[in-house]
Amino acid sequence: xxxxxxxxxxxxxxxxxxxxxxxxxxxxxxxxxxxxxxxxxxxxxxxxxxxxxxxxxxxxxxxxxxxxxxxxxxxxxxxxxxxxxxxxxxxxxxxxxxxxxxxxxxxxxxxxxxxxxxxxxxxxxxxxxxxxxxxxxxxxxxxxxxxxxxxxxxxxxxxxxxxxxxxxxxxxxxxxxxxxxxxxxxxxxxxxxxxxxxxxxxxxxxxxxxxxxxxxxxxxxxxxxxxxxxxxxxxxxxxxxxxxxxxxxxxxxxxxxxxxxxxxxxxxxxxxxxxxxxxxxxxxxxxxxxxxxxxxxxxxxxxxxxxxxxxxxxxxxxxxxxxxxxxxxxxxxxxxxxxxxxxxxxxxxxxxxxxxxxxxxxxxxxxxxxxxxxxxxxxxxxxxxxxxxxxxxxxxxxxxxxxxxxxxxxxxxxxxxxxxxxxxxxxxxxxxxxxxxxxxxxxxxxxxxxxxxxxxxxxxxxxxxxxxxxxxxxxxxxxxxxxxxxxxxxxxxxxx
Numbered sequence: 001x002x003x004x005x006x007x008x009x010x011x012x013x014x015x016x017x018x019x020x021x022x023x024x025x026x027x028x029x030x031x032x033x034x035x036x037x038x039x040x041x042x043x044x045x046x047x048x049x050x051x052x053x054x055x056x057x058x059x060x061x062x063x064x065x066x067x068x069x070x071x072x073x074x075x076x077x078x079x080x081x082x083x084x085x086x087x088x089x090x091x092x093x094x095x096x097x098x099x100x101x102x103x104x105x106x107x108x109x110x111x112x113x114x115x116x117x118x119x120x121x122x123x124x125x126x127x128x129x130x131x132x133x134x135x136x137x138x139x140x141x142x143x144x145x146x147x148x149x150x151x152x153x154x155x156x157x158x159x160x161x162x163x164x165x166x167x168x169x170x171x172x173x174x175x176x177x178x179x180x181x182x183x184x185x186x187x188x189x190x191x192x193x194x195x196x197x198x199x200x201x202x203x204x205x206x207x208x209x210x211x212x213x214x215x216x217x218x219x220x221x222x223x224x225x226x227x228x229x230x231x232x233x234x235x236x237x238x239x240x241x242x243x244x245x246x247x248x249x250x251x252x253x254x255x256x257x258x259x260x261x262x263x264x265x266x267x268x269x270x271x272x273x274x275x276x277x278x279x280x281x282x283x284x285x286x287x288x289x290x291x292x293x294x295x296x297x298x299x300x301x302x303x304x305x306x307x308x309x310x311x312x313x314x315x316x317x318x319x320x321x322x323x324x325x326x327x328x329x330x331x332x333x334x335x336x337x338x339x340x341x342x343x344x345x346x347x348x349x350x351x352x353x354x355x356x357x358x359x360x361x362x363x364x365x366x367x368x369x370x371x372x373x374x375x376x377x378x379x380x381x382x383x384x385x386x387x388x389x390x391x392x393x394x395x396x397x398x399x400x401x402x403x404x405x406x407x408x409x410x411x412x413x414x415x416x417x418x419x420x421x422x423x424x425x426x427x428x429x430x431x432x433x434x435x436x437x438x439x440x441x442x443x444x445x446x447x448x449x450x451x452x453x454x455x456x457x458x459x460x461x462x463x464x465x466x467x468x469x470x471x472x473x474x475x476x477x478x479x480x481x482x483x484x485x486x487x488x489x490x491x492x493x494x495x496x
Contacts, residue, residue: 072230368382
C-alpha cells in the first residue's frame, strides 16, 4: 500500500464508507460519497461476490484513512472476473476500433479471449492500440473529435477505472460531478440551484476551459497519478494508453498531450487532473482569501462559481487565469463571463437603469433571474434555445427518412424520442418549453406524413389525435432542486 508497509491488505472495515454518517471526502456542498460509487460487484458467480467487494472496500478504506498513502499493488485486482464484467457493461452496438473487432465477435470466444488478455496484461505483454478518429457534430455546427478505442482496450480501461475509483472517489471533492459513479448532470444542476438560492450569490462566473481534453499535460498528469498510485505496472499501463496515438485516414499521429475523448479512462484522468489543478486550489482560495460566500459547481471542464462580492469575483478570475496557465490550460474567452446574477440583481440593475439581469447556460439549461407570483426570487431554468433547435433538426431529418413507414412505427419511434427529451429537460419552470417541443415535433410529423402522397389528407384534427395517442404530454418529471438536494444530503448539507 505504501513504501514502508508494502501491503494493500488492511483490516476489513466493519462498516462500508458509503454508509458512514460522516462524509469521507472534503464536501463542498456537504455531500458524502455517492451511493454505490465503487461498490458495483462485477465478479462472476464462480467467485465469491463478497470477497470481490471486500477487496476494493479494503483499498477504499485504506485511501480514506491515510490521504498520503501510495498503493504499490493494484493490478492484481484486475482479474478475469472483473474483465468479464467490464466486457458485459460495454455498449454492444458501439463502433469498432482500429482492430475492427465488435462486441459480438469478441464474445464468440469470450472465456479464451479474456484469459489470454489477462495473461498478457499481467506479464506486461499487453499493448494498447491507437484510437480510431471519428467526428460528431456539435450544437454550434462544428465537429467534435472522438477517439474510438479497440475493444480490448475498452475492457481493460473499464476494469482499471473501477479499481482506481476505489481510491479517487474518496479524494474527489463534493462540487465535482462530471463522470463520477452515482452522480449525474441533474445532481450538478440541483447543487448549483440550491447554492444560488441559499447563499448570498450576487455575481456568477460562467467558465469553460478551452480544448481541455486536448490540452492535458501528460507529465503533470502522471505526477498527479503518482500521488496515490506507486504500482509501476499500473503507471506503465496508463502511459501506454496516453502514448497509443490516433489513427485517422490510415495515418498514425502521436498524442504528446491530451487524452482521447471517447476513451473509457479519459473522464477519470480528466477529473484527476482538474482535482489537482482546480478543485483543491479553489477550496483553498475561498477559505483563505474570499471575503464573502463562494459557491462552485463543476461538471467536467464546465464550471460555475457564485460570489457574494464583486471584488472577490475579480480577484478570483485573475488568480484562476494564472493558476490554469501554470498547467498549460486557459479559459475560453467566448464562453467565460462574469455577470451580475442572483436574488438582488433585479433590484440593483433596475435602480441604475440597466434592465433585467443577464442569463447564463449550464448543462443544457439557461438560468434566469425571475420571481414568483408572490414576488419572491425564483431561479428559472429553460432548455437552451440552440439545444432545442438542434434536437428538432435531428427529429425533422429522421422523421422524413421514416415517412414511408407505418403510422404506428413512426408514432412508436417519435414517442420514444419525445419521452427521452422529457426525461432530461422536464424540470420545474420549464413546462412551456416542453410544450413547445411537443408542438413542433407534431408539426414536423404532420409535414412528413403529408409528403408521402399528393393525395394525403392529414389535417390538424387527425394529427392531434395521432399526437394524443403516441406522444407523451408535457409534464414535470423532476422534483424541485431543494427537495432532491436535501433528500440526497439528508438535510445536513452546507452549500458552500
